[in-house]
Structures are given as C-alpha cells and as structure tokens.
Amino acid sequence: MSKSKDSPAAPRLFVDFSFPLDLQLQPAVQWKRPLELCTFPQFIVDGATRMDVCQGVLNDCWFLSALASVSLCPPLLKQVVPMEQSFQRGYTGCFSFRFWQYGQWVEVKVDDRLPTQNGQLIYLCSSQSNEFWSPLLEKAYAKLKGGYSALNMGFPHEALVDMTGGVTEVLMLQTLPQNLSSFLRPLLARGALINCANTLGPLEQKNEFGILFKHAYSVTGLETVSCEVELVRVRNPWGKVEWEGPWSDSNGPEWSLVSRKEQMRLGRVAVxxxxxxxxxxxxxxxxxxxxxxxxxxxxxxxGGATYRPWTCTSYHGRLDPLSSGAPQYHLTLLEEDDDPTDPELTCSFLVALMQKHTRQKGILLPTQLSIYKVLREYGPVLSSGLQQQRELVLRGCLAPGNYIIIPSTSEKLYSTEFLLRILTEKGNTTVYDTRGRGQLDWEEFQALWDKFRKWTDIFMKFDVNKTRSLDYLEISPALTAAGLPVDEFVLQLIGLRYTEPDLTVSYPGFLYLLLKLDTMIRERESERERD
Structure with a gap:
C-alpha cells in the first residue's frame, strides 16, 4: 500500500555537525542513537547516581571521578543535567547540558549519536543498559573541550570546576593533619567534592592492595562504625577493581565486627x-x-539545608604589564570560625585566581597572590609564591581585621584576563527564618517590620543635613541610639564595608548594616546560652 501524500513526514532528528570528530575513530566505530541500541531507551532510570558512571576505553577517569562526586549532590547535578529530557516525550535527537565557564553557566547541545562497536558503547556507559544520561553528558563535555580525544588524561579538579563553579585545591596527603578524619569531616559537611589518586607507580597498574596507580577515585563518605573505627568510602569510576585490604568487599573479615543493621546504614554492598x-x-x-x-x-x-557551604565574592580583572599598578581587592574578616577545637580566634578563607581562556590562547602565565594587612608597612602576611597554574588557590586563616589582596604576575610581555574569587567561612547574609523553611511567618514579619520602622526614625533623626545619607561621624551615635554600639575597630571596618566613596551610608545601607549587627549579636547570645 502506498503512503498517502497527506500523511505527515517522520520528524527529522537533530544532527550536530559542529561536534569535533576524531578522525582516528573513523571508520572503526559506528555512531548509533540509543533507539538503535535498545528497544526502550531511558534518559534516567531510578535517579541519576554515581553508579551510572562506568568507564569505557577512553582515559577520562579524571572526568568520571569528578562526575561521580557531583552526582552525590542532586541539586548540583540538576544544574548540569536537565532531568526532564526524554527519548519519548518531545524527542528530537537533541540533548542539552550546562557547564560553568568563568563565572557563568553555558549550555552545550549535542545529538544522541554515540560511538559504538558491535552494538555496544565504547566510552562511558551506565550500569543499566537502557540508561543514557551519563554517556550523553560525556559527549557534551567532549564537545566543550574539543572532542573525545581531548578527554584523554587530565585532572579531576578541572572537571569539578566546570561542573560546579567551585574552587579546587590540590593537596598532598602527607602535608595534612595527622588526624585526617578531622580534616575530611568539615569538608564533607560543607558539601565539598573530593577526589584522590595514588601517584607512586606505572599508569593504571595496581599496588599490592588493588589500588590503581595514577587513576582518579572519588571520596564519597566518612563514617565511624560501632567498633570505633573511622572508615572512608571510595569509588572507582571503572565500576570494578576495588580495594583488597582490610574492610574490603572481597577480603574484609573486619565486617564481622559490625552488625548487619549498621552495614545497611552505611549502604555497604559486598559486590x-x-x-x-x-x-x-x-x-x-x-x-x-x-x-x-x-x-x-x-x-x-x-541544597543549603543539608550543607554549610562557603560564601563567595567574585571579581573580573586583567593583569597587564603595561598597567601602572597591580589590581587590589579588600578582604574584611569579621566573624571567627565556629570550630570549637581551635583555640585561636581566626577566620578561614580561600582566594582563587583563575586565568581565562588559557587553552584557546595557549598561554599560561606565572601568577602570585599576596595578602597585606591594612596600615601595616612591611611585607605580606600571606603569599602563594609564583605558580604557573590555570587556577591558583591560596588557603588562609587570619585574625579578624581588614586586608588587601593583590594578584600579580612576573610576565613582562603578555597580559591575561582573570577571575578572582574569595570564599569566606561566614557570609553577610541575614538569618531571620529560625525554622529553616525559607520564609517568615506573620509574627516574624511583624518583628522585622517594627525594627525597620525604629531604625528608619533613627536614620531620619541623625541625618541632620537631610542628604538622605549619614556622614561617617554620624554613624557611631546612630548605632548607639539603635542599641548597637561598636568600638573604633569595628567602626573602621564599617567604613570600609558599608560606606560610599564619599564615606557616607545610604538609607538601604544603614538598614542592611543594622540587620547584620543585630543578627550577629543574637547569634552570639544564642551561643552563650547553649554553652
């Protein structure tokens, strides 16, 4: 029977002609869509998890271990992988993903043609044969980097930044505190993503306990079991080849010391x-x-109800040898860390200097981060030294005060654009929602509104010259009238943080300042009551 000329034509499926093809793959592989590989393909089956990440023949364990870590935080993964995509509803052969690039999220679209041999995927695949979100994400990341071959060998921290917009440190375990769990626990509590590697042998050969050399693993958990042993949960992105020492799945008699109920709590599976x-x-x-x-x-x-993340402030700038001076950025530290085991009243922070477009330009400059105390005449209180890295990260812990951050380079010929990010232990956000619901009830709103009315009256009273702003000398008596007196040191910090260039405080700035001070005082009072 011939087709009616009025019958609708089958929809054309999207073909991404811009995807950079690796000539070495042709004609060794066949590009097939999931609909050609199984009868009922699914984008996601029973949720997107770290178990959906199984490495193929591509040497991109650095990307896969990062992906396994990202999958532990569903809100984070949803930023990268739009979950509503499907092979049935609205299917066009096109799938979209998002990656972080220099301060903004960019969309990457690919078709769903995947490289196969003998009807099997040759690169990343899921443990579920009909699930395809992970191999499609790998293809989108390959497009971002210049093709599948560009994913051969790399470092997890690069992929972590591209999938999170986070700031990544590379640490040597031998330099970390002897009580390693006390270092790991707050990192995991703050939502940090952690990867690790053994660097002491030939590529991807094993040590005596089954750990692969120069291979990226994900750290996915930290628990203390009933026999008072602290255990770290680790994942190999291959989906196989595991640790063979104590507490292993295959040769771990130590598990007999732990009840079946506790093993279930840990999610331990002996496979x-x-x-x-x-x-x-x-x-x-x-x-x-x-x-x-x-x-x-x-x-x-x-995901903030689960984690206690850093607060981030970002700046875009340029290091230029022709410029008359290096850029400078203020860092004001007000609130000490909440670590009860630390006897020093200090504030933790991270400063990260990322050079932009280094792959495209083929230029990576040696850069340095230096931190100076304001009004201090001699050298920096903290410095990274010159390093040639895409992103230079400086971890610091300093006493409350006012500091200046200066990025610089020793390069005399080339300039570079950069992104400077400052992560602080505590931010300046105000917490009035005591129930953790993300909203105020009527009583809380009334209390807040009464404070705004009172503070507005105080602002109008001390705005003597009616300029709709307070002069610097008017700030202290206005704060005292509001029942929030401050000493000279805090007043100087307020002048640096909340005043305009002419050293005046606007009405919105005054309300924000009082809200911040009021919250800090109430939090300190609550801490004293708990103590």
Missing amino acids: EDGEFWMSVSDFRQNFQVMEVCHLSDETLSG
Missing part, C-alpha cells in the same frame, strides 16, 4: 561495583594526592 570502604589510616597510606572542590552558597542553592 564488585567499584565502591568500597577502607580505614582512614589505610586511605592515607594508599593515596598521595587529594583534590578538594569547595562549593559556595550560590552553587548549592537548593
């Missing part, structure tokens, strides 16, 4: 799925490098 537990001491002995991706409150918006 070779790439995920395993090991003691913290064995973790230190079998891994040398750890990459930690710190996330900000902006990145983890929507």
Whole structure:
C-alpha cells in the first residue's frame, strides 16, 4: 500500500555537525542513537547516581571521578543535567547540558549519536543498559573541550570546576593533619567534592592492595562504625577493581565486627561495583594526592539545608604589564570560625585566581597572590609564591581585621584576563527564618517590620543635613541610639564595608548594616546560652 501524500513526514532528528570528530575513530566505530541500541531507551532510570558512571576505553577517569562526586549532590547535578529530557516525550535527537565557564553557566547541545562497536558503547556507559544520561553528558563535555580525544588524561579538579563553579585545591596527603578524619569531616559537611589518586607507580597498574596507580577515585563518605573505627568510602569510576585490604568487599573479615543493621546504614554492598570502604589510616597510606572542590552558597542553592557551604565574592580583572599598578581587592574578616577545637580566634578563607581562556590562547602565565594587612608597612602576611597554574588557590586563616589582596604576575610581555574569587567561612547574609523553611511567618514579619520602622526614625533623626545619607561621624551615635554600639575597630571596618566613596551610608545601607549587627549579636547570645 502506498503512503498517502497527506500523511505527515517522520520528524527529522537533530544532527550536530559542529561536534569535533576524531578522525582516528573513523571508520572503526559506528555512531548509533540509543533507539538503535535498545528497544526502550531511558534518559534516567531510578535517579541519576554515581553508579551510572562506568568507564569505557577512553582515559577520562579524571572526568568520571569528578562526575561521580557531583552526582552525590542532586541539586548540583540538576544544574548540569536537565532531568526532564526524554527519548519519548518531545524527542528530537537533541540533548542539552550546562557547564560553568568563568563565572557563568553555558549550555552545550549535542545529538544522541554515540560511538559504538558491535552494538555496544565504547566510552562511558551506565550500569543499566537502557540508561543514557551519563554517556550523553560525556559527549557534551567532549564537545566543550574539543572532542573525545581531548578527554584523554587530565585532572579531576578541572572537571569539578566546570561542573560546579567551585574552587579546587590540590593537596598532598602527607602535608595534612595527622588526624585526617578531622580534616575530611568539615569538608564533607560543607558539601565539598573530593577526589584522590595514588601517584607512586606505572599508569593504571595496581599496588599490592588493588589500588590503581595514577587513576582518579572519588571520596564519597566518612563514617565511624560501632567498633570505633573511622572508615572512608571510595569509588572507582571503572565500576570494578576495588580495594583488597582490610574492610574490603572481597577480603574484609573486619565486617564481622559490625552488625548487619549498621552495614545497611552505611549502604555497604559486598559486590564488585567499584565502591568500597577502607580505614582512614589505610586511605592515607594508599593515596598521595587529594583534590578538594569547595562549593559556595550560590552553587548549592537548593541544597543549603543539608550543607554549610562557603560564601563567595567574585571579581573580573586583567593583569597587564603595561598597567601602572597591580589590581587590589579588600578582604574584611569579621566573624571567627565556629570550630570549637581551635583555640585561636581566626577566620578561614580561600582566594582563587583563575586565568581565562588559557587553552584557546595557549598561554599560561606565572601568577602570585599576596595578602597585606591594612596600615601595616612591611611585607605580606600571606603569599602563594609564583605558580604557573590555570587556577591558583591560596588557603588562609587570619585574625579578624581588614586586608588587601593583590594578584600579580612576573610576565613582562603578555597580559591575561582573570577571575578572582574569595570564599569566606561566614557570609553577610541575614538569618531571620529560625525554622529553616525559607520564609517568615506573620509574627516574624511583624518583628522585622517594627525594627525597620525604629531604625528608619533613627536614620531620619541623625541625618541632620537631610542628604538622605549619614556622614561617617554620624554613624557611631546612630548605632548607639539603635542599641548597637561598636568600638573604633569595628567602626573602621564599617567604613570600609558599608560606606560610599564619599564615606557616607545610604538609607538601604544603614538598614542592611543594622540587620547584620543585630543578627550577629543574637547569634552570639544564642551561643552563650547553649554553652
């Protein structure tokens, strides 16, 4: 029977002609859509998890271990992988993903043609044969970087930044505190993503306990079991080849010390799925490098009830040898850390200097971060030294006060654009929602409104010259009238943080300042009551 000329034509499926093809793949592979590989393909089956990340023949374990870490935070993964995509409803052969690039999220679209041999995917695949979100994400990341071949070998911290917008430190385990769990626990509590590697042998050969050399793993958990042993949960993105020492799945008699109920609490499964537990001491002995991706409150918006992330402030700038001086940025530290084990009243922070478009330009300049105390005449209180890295990260812990951050380069010929990010332990956000619901009830709103009315009257009273702003000398008596007196040191910090260039405070700035001070005082009073 011939087709009616009025019958609608089959929709044309999207073909991404801009995808950079690797000539070495042709004609060795066949590009097939999921509809050609199984009868009922699904974008996601039973949620997107770290178990959906199984490495193929491509040497991109650095990307896959980062992806496994990102999958532990659903709000974060949803920023990268739009979950509503489907092979049935609205299917066009086109799938979209998002990656962070220099301060903004960019969309990358690809078709769903994937490289196969003998009807099987040759690169990343899911443990579920009909699930395709992870291989499609790998293809989108390959497009961002210049093709599949561009994913051969790399460092997890680069992929972590591209999928989170976080700030990543590369740490040597031997330099970390002896009590490693006390270092790891607050990182995981703050939502940090952690990867690790053993660097002491030939590429992807194993040590005596089954740990692969120069291979990226994900750290996915930290728990203390009933026999008072601290265990780290680690995942191999291959989905196989696990730790074979104490507490292993295959040869771990130590698990007999732990009840079945507790093993279920840990999610322990005695099968070779790439995920395993090991003691913290064995973790230190079998891994040398750890990459930690710190996330900000902006990145983890929507997941903030679970994590206590950093607060991030960003600046865009340029290092130019022809410029008359280096750029300078203020860092004001007001609130000490909440760590009860630290006897020093200090404030933790991270400063990250990222050079832009280094791959495209083929130029990576040696850069340095220096931090100076304001009104101090001699050298920096903290410095990174010159380093040639895409993103230079400086971890600091200083006493409350006012500081200046100066990025610089020793390069005399080339200039570079940069993104400077400052992560602080506590931000300046105000917390009036005591129930953690993200909204105020009527009583809370009335209390806040009464304070605004009172503070508005005070502002109008001390705005003697009626300029709709307070002069610097009017700030202190206005704060005292509001019942929030401050000393000279705090007043100087207020002048640096809240005043305009002419050293005046606007009406909105005055309300914001009082809100911040009022919140800080109430939090301190609550802490004293708890103590």
